[in-house]
Amino acid sequence: MHQIVRLLPKKRQTALFSATCSAKVEELVRAALRTNPLKIGVMEQRAESLTDSSINDLATREGLEQGYVVCSSEKRFLLLFTFLKKNKSKKIMVFFSSCASVRFHQELLNFIDLPVLSIHGKQKQQKRTCTFFQFCRAKTGTLLCTDVAARGLDIPSVDWIVQYDPPDEPREYIHRVGRTARGESGTGNALLILRPEELGFLRFLKAAKVTLNEYEFSWNKLANIQPQLERLISQNYYLNKSAKEAYKGYIRSYDSHSLKQIYDVNNLDLIKVCKSFGFEVPPYVDLPISNRSKLEKAIAKKSEIQNRQKPSVKAEKEFVPLKRKDKGRKDFKQNKKMKV
Incomplete structure (x- = not known):
């Protein structure tokens, strides 16, 4: 942004829009706008937008x-x-x-x-x-x-x-x-x-x-519906490809978390993670994980061989559990305060 601002003409009119007024936004204001810029809020009581206390x-x-x-x-x-x-x-x-x-x-x-x-x-x-x-x-x-x-x-x-x-x-x-x-x-x-x-x-x-x-x-x-989900992902080529990208994106996003002590990518159980994307075993993808167990690596390699065989484009039609009657079920038991 600093490089872009330096390329702009000195005589100009600049408007900056933001939903919040964070420290990064203030830094951008100092870099892109003149001294003491005019601030206009959507509502009078929000003229300063959202500060840390108002965000809380x-x-x-x-x-x-x-x-x-x-x-x-x-x-x-x-x-x-x-x-x-x-x-x-x-x-x-x-x-x-x-x-x-x-x-x-x-x-x-x-x-x-x-x-x-x-x-x-x-x-x-x-x-x-x-x-x-x-x-x-x-x-x-x-x-x-x-x-x-x-x-x-x-x-x-x-x-x-x-x-x-x-x-x-x-x-x-x-x-x-x-x-x-x-x-x-x-x-x-x-x-x-x-x-x-x-x-x-x-x-x-x-x-x-x-x-x-x-x-x-x-x-x-x-x-x-896990068995039917895995069968669908294995037989539908387009969903299979999309699921692999989502699986890879999830782990890479997990690795980018700033709170490493909470979100440690090395502690992810890939065998369990892949289940939520409809895979029976983890698909082989290039992941930023340094200490995966030998078992997980072996399973991933086995999956790579399986995935080389292009899945059928034919969509899975036997998603039986989705048809069962579930109206009126109370799956969530809220505490007294909670109402669904």
Whole structure:
């Protein structure tokens, strides 16, 4: 940015727009604008935009109910699928860590008749804009997104924020949950999905004055579609390719987390992780993991040989568990405060 600014003519009019007023934004203001620039807020009481203290207020507002659920890697997709099926009448935003993961889950869920929309950074701006307004007008539905949708978007009447992939830091968590319970009398719910190894993130949230309740889930009522999911991914060429990219994107995003003591990529059980992407064994991809066990490497090599045989383009039609009746089931047992 400094190099770009130096190339601009000295006589110019510069406007800078931001949903928040963070330290990085202030640094950009000093670099790109003149001394004492005019600041204009969308609303009078927000003329200074969102400071650190006001950002924390987003996560402590009265109408926002927040909680987390502990879920092992191999059951993550089953949990998400069950939750979305149960809450078809709600308006939900689901956050992922990579664009590839958003694309794969959109393709998969739409294929198995669970309609969803998506917004991520690799879409063209026109596509993101159309999807944004489509979701704004909808009374119910699900939007899969990356953190490109965590800031600056005012979407009305969002019932649930689901953080399928954990945020990098408490500030990012707060920005995500800020998409619901908007307005003075707004209400909403937030669900954070954590692996048992990631529970340490709750300490960082507590330090940021964000307290979450633990949600109890009836695991015996989890939609048992894993065998059909693996068969579908193995037989559908396009979903198989998309799943590999999502699997690779998830691990690379995990490796880029700043809180290494919580999100340690070397502690990921790849055999369990691959299950949530519909693989029976981990596909062979170039991953930034230094100390994978010999067993995992052997399985990955075996999978590479299997994957050289191009999967059939024929789509799996026998997704039987998706057809079973699940209306009226109560999969989530909330504490007294929580209401779904």
